[in-house]
Amino acid sequence: EPEVTQTPSHQVTQMGQEVILRCVPISNHLYFYWYRQILGQKVEFLVSFYNNEISEKSEIFDDQFSVERPDGSNFTLKIRSTKLEDSAMYFCASRDAGVGYTFGSGTRLTVV
Amino acid sequence: GDSVTQMEGPVTLSEEAFLTINCTYTATGYPSLFWYVQYPGEGLQLLLKATKADDKGSNKGFEATYRKETTSFHLEKGSVQVSDSAVYFCALINTPKLTFGKGITLSVRP
Numbered sequence: 292e293p294e295v296t297q298t299p300s301h302q303v304t305q306m307g308q309e310v311i312l313r314c315v316p317i318s319n320h321l322y323f324y325w326y327r328q329i330l331g332q333k334v335e336f337l338v339s340f341y342n343n344e345i346s347e348k349s350e351i352f353d354d355q356f357s358v359e360r361p362d363g364s365n366f367t368l369k370i371r372s373t374k375l376e377d378s379a380m381y382f383c384a385s386r387d388a389g390v391g392y393t394f395g396s397g398t399r400l401t402v403v
Numbered sequence: 404g405d406s407v408t409q410m411e412g413p414v415t416l417s418e419e420a421f422l423t424i425n426c427t428y429t430a431t432g433y434p435s436l437f438w439y440v441q442y443p444g445e446g447l448q449l450l451l452k453a454t455k456a457d458d459k460g461s462n463k464g465f466e467a468t469y470r471k472e473t474t475s476f477h478l479e480k481g482s483v484q485v486s487d488s489a490v491y492f493c494a495l496i497n498t499p500k501l502t503f504g505k506g507i508t509l510s511v512r513p
Contacts, residue, residue: 299445313408322499334447334492334503347500382447384501394439396446 293317297395299381304373304402312368312398316385320393323366324384325358327351328397334382339368372401405430405502405506407493412507416483424478424507426493429480434497436460436469436476437502441506450478450491 294328296315304310308326337386338348340358368387370377383395410425428434438450438460451460456471467478476493488511493504 326501333505334494334501336502337499339499340501341461380446386499392437392449392496393454394447394449 293393294354295383295393296384297381297398299398300396301399302306302401304400306402307372310370310373310400311368312381312400314366314382314395315364316366316381316383317387317393318364320385320387322386323358323360324369324386324392326382326384326394327379328382329376329379334341337368337381355368368399373400375402376403405434405495405497407495407502407504409493409504409507413510414446415510415512417480417512418485420511422478422480422483422487422509424491424493424509426476426478426497426504428474428476428493430474430502432494434495434498436467437468437494437501438465438467438476438478439494439503441492443489447492461477475492483509485513487511487512 323340328334336349338352339346355371355397356390357366380397380399382397384392407426429510436451440450441448449463453460453469459468465480467476469477490506490508492506494501
């Protein structure tokens with residue numbers, strides 16, 4: 292069964308550093324997403340990406356965040372200057388033209 | 404805006420007990436409804452879904468029926484196992500993004 296692959300599974304970074312979280316969506320999917328889950332809290336929408344541009348973003352997705360699909364297969368989330376409160380599990384997801392989301396297994400980001 | 408409300412947790416049951424996890428939603432139009440499961444240390448997995456009113460989603464012994472009149476999508480299982488211990492999230496898709504409930508932790512004792 293096709294999978295969404297995320298790397299790394301766990302990243303520790305110092306406050307103020309830049310991090311890039313990587314995702315390989317399912318190859319024939321059209322829509323790409325990032326969600327995050329702060330420990331013990333609900334899963335929150337960050338951003339959706341379609342046709343090589345952001346289609347929707349949440350209030351959380353401020354100027355510190357950016358997404359890119361650099362080569363037609365990878366989908367990355369960059370946080371420019373990490374803060375302690377960015378510590379969370381980040382999930383990538385992709386979707387075909389229907390409603391079927393497929394999530395990756397997540398990257399646990401720890402900012403120290 | 405859209406929202407999903409789940410019953411407060413955690414829930415602890417003995418093996419073979421009956422499970423109900425309540426979920427209600429608020430949305431305009433006709434959303435599709437989902438239950439996702441997150442096993443310890445893992446990501447989100449789709450458990451089941453229903454795309455229109457009166458649809459019943461089912462998987463691994465779990466069931467949920469899309470009730471438009473009560474705006475609910477309660478998750479049920481007749482006999483839980485220890486391996487069902489996980490966090491369960493109710494969610495809806497109305498716009499292109501998913502809206503999740505807070506999640507509820509289920510622990511099943513042997």
